[in-house]
Amino acid sequence: xxxxxxxxxxxxxxxxxxxxxxxxxxxxxxxxxxxxxxxxxxxxxxxxxxxxxxxxxxxxxxxxxxxxxxxxxxxxxxxxxxxxxxxxxxxxxxxxxxxxxxxxxxxxxxxxxxxxxxxxxxxxxxxxxxxxxxxxxxxxxxxxxxxxxxxxxxxxxxxxxxxxxxxxxxxxxxxxxxxxxxxxxxxxxxxxxxxxxxxxxxxxxxxxxxxxxxxxxxxxxxxxxxxxxxxxxxxxxxxxxxxxxxxxxxxxxxxxxxxxxxxxxxxxxxxxxxxxxxxxxxxxxxxxxxxxxxxxxxxxxxxxxxxxxxxxxxxxxxxxxxxxxxxxxxxxxxxxxxxxxxxxxxxxxxxxxxxxxxxxxxxxxxxxxxxx
Numbered sequence: 001x002x003x004x005x006x007x008x009x010x011x012x013x014x015x016x017x018x019x020x021x022x023x024x025x026x027x028x029x030x031x032x033x034x035x036x037x038x039x040x041x042x043x044x045x046x047x048x049x050x051x052x053x054x055x056x057x058x059x060x061x062x063x064x065x066x067x068x069x070x071x072x073x074x075x076x077x078x079x080x081x082x083x084x085x086x087x088x089x090x091x092x093x094x095x096x097x098x099x100x101x102x103x104x105x106x107x108x109x110x111x112x113x114x115x116x117x118x119x120x121x122x123x124x125x126x127x128x129x130x131x132x133x134x135x136x137x138x139x140x141x142x143x144x145x146x147x148x149x150x151x152x153x154x155x156x157x158x159x160x161x162x163x164x165x166x167x168x169x170x171x172x173x174x175x176x177x178x179x180x181x182x183x184x185x186x187x188x189x190x191x192x193x194x195x196x197x198x199x200x201x202x203x204x205x206x207x208x209x210x211x212x213x214x215x216x217x218x219x220x221x222x223x224x225x226x227x228x229x230x231x232x233x234x235x236x237x238x239x240x241x242x243x244x245x246x247x248x249x250x251x252x253x254x255x256x257x258x259x260x261x262x263x264x265x266x267x268x269x270x271x272x273x274x275x276x277x278x279x280x281x282x283x284x285x286x287x288x289x290x291x292x293x294x295x296x297x298x299x300x301x302x303x304x305x306x307x308x309x310x311x312x313x314x315x316x317x318x319x320x321x322x323x324x325x326x327x328x329x330x331x332x333x334x335x336x337x338x339x340x341x342x343x344x345x346x347x348x349x350x351x352x353x354x355x356x357x358x359x360x361x362x363x364x365x366x367x368x369x370x371x372x
Contacts, residue, residue: 172192214242228317
């Protein structure tokens with residue numbers, strides 16, 4: 001029996017290493033049916049669940065692994081990480097203190113403890129808040145488990161995010177460098193190799209009756225460009241729609257510059273997307289927006305924006321741009337950004353979307369809208 005479990009574990013680890021997580025998860029569960037206390041199977045299954053934004057489901061597996069062996073540092077770290085991901089911060093702090101008694105890495109525990117602090121608490125310590133609650137592509141992958149009437153993506157480049165969609169998709173990028181086939185199980189996938197401004201001016205009219213229910217905006221990291229893309233997409237949005245902006249949470253002042261030529265080749269750049277939080281709040285959309293703490297630089301989520309707010313943004317677009325163009329991110333503006341108080345854990349936001357029945361399990365799409 002042991003030799004059989006050892007062989008299964010070997011296969012699971014190989015699938016896990018190669019990124020074949022569904023196969024690995026299946027084998028880990030098979031092992032646990034025979035040996036419910038298997039340390040590595042419990043821990044590794046928990047790790048996969050966390051990566052899939054199911055930290056709640058991972059807790060029992062981490063607990064079982066920890067009860068089997070309290071001397072494995074990684075189990076403690078994984079368990080604490082999962083608790084933080086779902087905002088069980090008091091439980092996470094208690095586990096951190098228990099881990100200190102075991103003389104585990106103080107540096108790693110201090111890092112996790114810092115993740116339990118609010119953006120304002122970090123600001124008081126002279127530190128930036130960093131988005132570290134799961135990777136943004138894993139969040140998108142979890143979101144794309146459902147189908148949407150239409151998925152629009154601005155700034156596709158390699159296609160790492162586009163390939164996750166299983167919905168009818170439209171991707172816009174002036175310089176596609178696709179690393180894999182973006183079509184997958186989509187009913188259709190249209191690629192427009194042009195700027196988003198050109199698309200909305202020249203190409204959008206070729207599409208009939210396609211509505212944007214989900215959008216990922218990751219084009220130019222300048223607030224006026226992202227705002228313009230948002231306005232244009234919102235004008236063709238479905239009744240229920242979700243817009244995601246990439247890179248709204250900088251973790252240094254330098255990376256929030258408008259001029260990325262000031263940065264070194266390997267320095268991260270978010271641009272001034274952070275300004276959209278203020279801009280959207282000022283037109284009455286604060287209740288509709290959330291800053292999701294997905295690594296490495298967050299996501300700004302806008303759910304079901306009202307038409308009146310979009311019209312106000314469009315009407316006052318030039319004024320908004322002139323008002324915010326020369327505003328730099330400094331300590332005072334960073335505090336104001338944090339004080340808006342719309343930060344949320346990605347996994348909690350996914351649960352909220354699930355409860356609100358956003359998206360569909362399956363949708364039958366007609367292709368009659370394609371222009372001839």
